[in-house]
Amino acid sequence: MNAMVIFGLLAILMLTGMPISISLGLTVLTFLFTMTQVPLESVALKLFTGIEKFEIMAIPFFILAGNFLTHGGVAKRMINFATSMVGHWYGGLGLAGVLACALFAAVSGSSPATVVAIGSILLPAMVKAGFPNKFGAGVISTSGALGILIPPSIVMVMYSVATNTSVGALFMAGVIPGLALAATLGGVTWYRARKFNYPRQPKATWGERWKAFRASVWGLLLIVVVMGGIYTGIFTPTEAAAMSAVYAFICAVFIYRDLGMKDVPKVLLNSANMSAMLLYIITNAVLFSFIMTNENIPQALADWMLGNGLGMITFLLAVNVILLLAGNFMEPSSIVLIFAPILFPVAIALGIHPVHFGILMVVNMEVGMCHPPVGLNLYVASGITKMGITELTVAVWPWLLSMLCFLMVVTYWPGLSLWLPQQLGML
Amino acid sequence: MINKALNHLEELLVTFLMGAATLIIFVSVAHRYMAGVDIPGLQDWLLTLDFGWAQELCIIMFVWMAKFGAAYGVRTGIHVGVDVLINRLDDRMRGKFIVFGLLAGATFTGIVATLGAHFVWENGAHYAFFKFLGMEMGDLYEGPTTPDLEWPTWIVYSAIPLGSSLMCFRFLQVCVSFIRTGELPHHDHGHVDGLEEEVPPTDVDFYGMDDNLHMHDLKHPMVGDRRSGEDRRHEAGEKPDGERRHDERRKGDEGDQP
Numbered sequence: 001m002n003a004m005v006i007f008g009l010l011a012i013l014m015l016t017g018m019p020i021s022i023s024l025g026l027t028v029l030t031f032l033f034t035m036t037q038v039p040l041e042s043v044a045l046k047l048f049t050g051i052e053k054f055e056i057m058a059i060p061f062f063i064l065a066g067n068f069l070t071h072g073g074v075a076k077r078m079i080n081f082a083t084s085m086v087g088h089w090y091g092g093l094g095l096a097g098v099l100a101c102a103l104f105a106a107v108s109g110s111s112p113a114t115v116v117a118i119g120s121i122l123l124p125a126m127v128k129a130g131f132p133n134k135f136g137a138g139v140i141s142t143s144g145a146l147g148i149l150i151p152p153s154i155v156m157v158m159y160s161v162a163t164n165t166s167v168g169a170l171f172m173a174g175v176i177p178g179l180a181l182a183a184t185l186g187g188v189t190w191y192r193a194r195k196f197n198y199p200r201q202p203k204a205t206w207g208e209r210w211k212a213f214r215a216s217v218w219g220l221l222l223i224v225v226v227m228g229g230i231y232t233g234i235f236t237p238t239e240a241a242a243m244s245a246v247y248a249f250i251c252a253v254f255i256y257r258d259l260g261m262k263d264v265p266k267v268l269l270n271s272a273n274m275s276a277m278l279l280y281i282i283t284n285a286v287l288f289s290f291i292m293t294n295e296n297i298p299q300a301l302a303d304w305m306l307g308n309g310l311g312m313i314t315f316l317l318a319v320n321v322i323l324l325l326a327g328n329f330m331e332p333s334s335i336v337l338i339f340a341p342i343l344f345p346v347a348i349a350l351g352i353h354p355v356h357f358g359i360l361m362v363v364n365m366e367v368g369m370c371h372p373p374v375g376l377n378l379y380v381a382s383g384i385t386k387m388g389i390t391e392l393t394v395a396v397w398p399w400l401l402s403m404l405c406f407l408m409v410v411t412y413w414p415g416l417s418l419w420l421p422q423q424l425g426m427l
Numbered sequence: 428m429i430n431k432a433l434n435h436l437e438e439l440l441v442t443f444l445m446g447a448a449t450l451i452i453f454v455s456v457a458h459r460y461m462a463g464v465d466i467p468g469l470q471d472w473l474l475t476l477d478f479g480w481a482q483e484l485c486i487i488m489f490v491w492m493a494k495f496g497a498a499y500g501v502r503t504g505i506h507v508g509v510d511v512l513i514n515r516l517d518d519r520m521r522g523k524f525i526v527f528g529l530l531a532g533a534t535f536t537g538i539v540a541t542l543g544a545h546f547v548w549e550n551g552a553h554y555a556f557f558k559f560l561g562m563e564m565g566d567l568y569e570g571p572t573t574p575d576l577e578w579p580t581w582i583v584y585s586a587i588p589l590g591s592s593l594m595c596f597r598f599l600q601v602c603v604s605f606i607r608t609g610e611l612p613h614h615d616h617g618h619v620d621g622l623e624e625e626v627p628p629t630d631v632d633f634y635g636m637d638d639n640l641h642m643h644d645l646k647h648p649m650v651g652d653r654r655s656g657e658d659r660r661h662e663a664g665e666k667p668d669g670e671r672r673h674d675e676r677r678k679g680d681e682g683d684q685p
Binding site: 013014015016017018019020021022023025026029040043045051052053054056057060061064234235238239242243245246264265268269271272273274275276277279280281283328329330331334372373374375376379 | 525
């Protein structure tokens, strides 16, 4: 009963269009004032302590690093490197786009940032090279989604905050599915380019490839800093995030010089703006899940699922459907913060591995970012290409379809996500 | 005038906290590894320094940044919501929902500010003020301190009442200006054009795009799809209200230039 009231109220408040954080907070307050005896002071305290965890602080750092890299010439050099490697195959620049997105995803933790960084440089180049606008937009808006699957990833940090799963293990678990998804998207690109006979680039010599690699090596080193640092235990994930922010700053300002010192405060302010928005959602989502746990809702749901004999297969299917539906209304961070605490106990009760469940959610979020009405990637791509959203929706479908198939594979094949962290002894 | 100063102060504080927290963590990590390297003199000096407080300070700074940044976010219109439905409503209805949403924001932050202020007062601020003023303290509670820095927690926690009051003020401010002009702060209107250049502008904001995560004000047309009603009017050769007004304004702007 209480559960129905809480969710009903939350849904109604959300649909009026107020910020998600506010609707979460108001739901909690209404509930507290009318239905429970939880002292209000503890709520005020929770507002502060809700984000008083060092792990959460990785989010602002990763955002800052990403924002420095978006303007640093890192993206441009990665594109050059990718083009020199795969540009001569079918799909040429499109394939290079997938590879560049995968590379950039390994230094950035956000999908729309990847689309901005790669798309704003590559899309005009693709049109110039003779690709239809539609093809380029489709490739980049879907490959950009790799940003949250290939570590570092802000959504994974959110998941670990919501469920107390290890960030390091999640990051490692994202590597193989990320590469597999990149290969899938690349395959679709290659197939379609061959079918429609799109232009190819001249084959680069090994000398040119080496030169392109040398130019992009500073950006690529960041992957080593983050992943190597976390894996060897030199840094905690949050420290790695802070190091990558400082490294990205040095890269952008001193090595590639795409950013002047005078731009730095702007980047800082902009990153602070974005992170504060996300942290504010986290604060209120923590309050919300505090209420949920207090009312034993996840536990009741788990008991109900088990009592009705619903197995793992049905549950995972239901999770996918629920998350895909939620993807029509909300952006990934909010979905993870609201749904993970509810679904996680059920998943554990059914014997699903926490890390596998996390990767499943992240891939789900990726799909949500690539279709309307709220797909952030689409809107960013629409901003770059000046294409309408309807047109873009048509443009992305071949890739989106392959992504959905990939989601099914990730859902029912835990080994794909769990193998690497297990080999590394992180689980 | 005062408002402008407040805006600047807010931006400065948020920018500073972001940059400083990053530096502190960087320095503390660098210190941890440099202290292990055997360089005569330098190592001894480094070993005398203690960065055990760095994590705690970083958390405090980020919490302050989050509270004041959230208030700044109201001013820049960055907070995401579920706006799929209301963005399909006609202008008048949408206007009502927008005002409702903004007032709800003001209510929530107002309540939180009050709760937070009460909490801070009971947990040490009361004691500190009375002590400062040299007044009779009776059996007032001195309040706890933070574990590493040993700062009184009430100072740290005062981010809640201060930040939330500022946020409440921002919501009201945005609400008033929306009722007056029909405009919401939403910094993407120019930005989407900015992406035409090869390098994205320094403050491109992918949470600020014209998506269905933010409320649409009455002045600007949507960048993505036009709503179906407007589409039809558009085909009939008539521009949607918002766009027409926007065009007129632009014309006005151009007219001012010599």
